[in-house]
Amino acid sequence: MSKLDFSELELPGAYAITNFFFQDNRGSFIKSFDKVIYNECGIDFNINETFVSVSIQNVIRGLHFQLRNPQAKLVCVLKGKAWDVIVDLRRNSPTYKKWISIDLRSDGRNAVYVPKGFAHGFVALADDTTMLYQCDGDYDIETDTGILYNDKTIGITWPIDTRKGVFSDRDLRLMTFEEFEKKAIEYGFGE
Numbered sequence: 001m002s003k004l005d006f007s008e009l010e011l012p013g014a015y016a017i018t019n020f021f022f023q024d025n026r027g028s029f030i031k032s033f034d035k036v037i038y039n040e041c042g043i044d045f046n047i048n049e050t051f052v053s054v055s056i057q058n059v060i061r062g063l064h065f066q067l068r069n070p071q072a073k074l075v076c077v078l079k080g081k082a083w084d085v086i087v088d089l090r091r092n093s094p095t096y097k098k099w100i101s102i103d104l105r106s107d108g109r110n111a112v113y114v115p116k117g118f119a120h121g122f123v124a125l126a127d128d129t130t131m132l133y134q135c136d137g138d139y140d141i142e143t144d145t146g147i148l149y150n151d152k153t154i155g156i157t158w159p160i161d162t163r164k165g166v167f168s169d170r171d172l173r174l175m176t177f178e179e180f181e182k183k184a185i186e187y188g189f190g191e
Contacts, residue, residue, distance in 0.1 A: 004034060006041045006113075009102070011088045011095045013115035015043070016102055019076070021109045032076060032111060033134070043113060045072060049135040052078070055124035059166045060158065062121020063087055063174070064146040067187040071137035073120055076111035077104040080129030082122045083159050087147070089180070090117040091190040097177070099156055104131075117190050119147055123160055143187065146174040153177035 005018040020031035038045050048071075053061065062085070065071075075084060087099040102112050106126075114120045122131065147154065150162060154177055158165075175183065184190050 004031065004037050006043075009112075010100050011086065011098060011118070012093070014086055014088075014100070014118065015041070015113040017074075017111040017113060019109050019111060021107075028107075030107075030109060033074065045074065045113070045136050047074075047134045048137055049139055051133045051135070053131045053133070055080075055129045055131070056166060057124055057127045057129070058160055058164050059124045059129075060121065060149050060162065061168075061171065062146055063119035063149060063151075063154075064121065064144070065089065065119045066137075066140045067143035067145060067183055067189050069137055069140045069143070070116040070189065071135045071139075072116045073114040073136070074111055074134040075104070075114060075120065075122075076132050077106050078130040078132055080106050080127070081125035082129050082131060083125055084112055084122040085120070085156055086112065086114050087119040087154055087156075088117070089119055089184070089190045091184060093117075093190075096190075097154060099154055101156075101159075121146075121149060123158055123165070125159070145183075146171065147177055147180050148172075148174045151177045
């Protein structure tokens with residue numbers, strides 16, 4: 001029962017994960033994390049916090065990260081559909097400023113591992129989209145921030161008409177990529 005499959009994504013250190021899945025006449029069972037298997041894959045992930053968000057269709061959350069004490073995240077969808085996006089904010093990375101997306105299925109059978117130094121966001125493609133986030137690293141309220149979802153420097157092509165997007169006031173006030181670069185130097189983020 002220990003099988004988890006890892007596929008490194010185009011941004012080094014980020015992985016698409018196929019969780020262990022078993023189904024019989026009773027229903028189904030999913031194994032989404034095993035510290036030993038993650039370590040064998042080169043991922044040292046220690047869960048500090050777990051969150052669940054529930055979103056209506058067309059909610060866009062993100063692009064979130066912490067400037068001080070960045071967190072790694074393991075993200076999956078428990079119900080609904082999400083188009084998940086991560087952005088490499090590591091200034092010395094060959095994929096700096098690049099983004100990729102992954103469709104997360106509603107059955108919890110796949111996940112994405114988001115390394116430290118990345119921004120994370122998603123759009124809910126169905127009502128009641130329920131996301132599970134497991135975070136490695138302490139929450140830092142003072143530097144919990146993000147970059148605007150529609151920043152032109154990053155250039156994410158969202159799969160919905162963003163004029164119909166649903167946003168928090170906080171997310172609409174996030175910084176531009178240009179502002180982020182100044183803050184990143186100040187905090188030593190992404191080195």
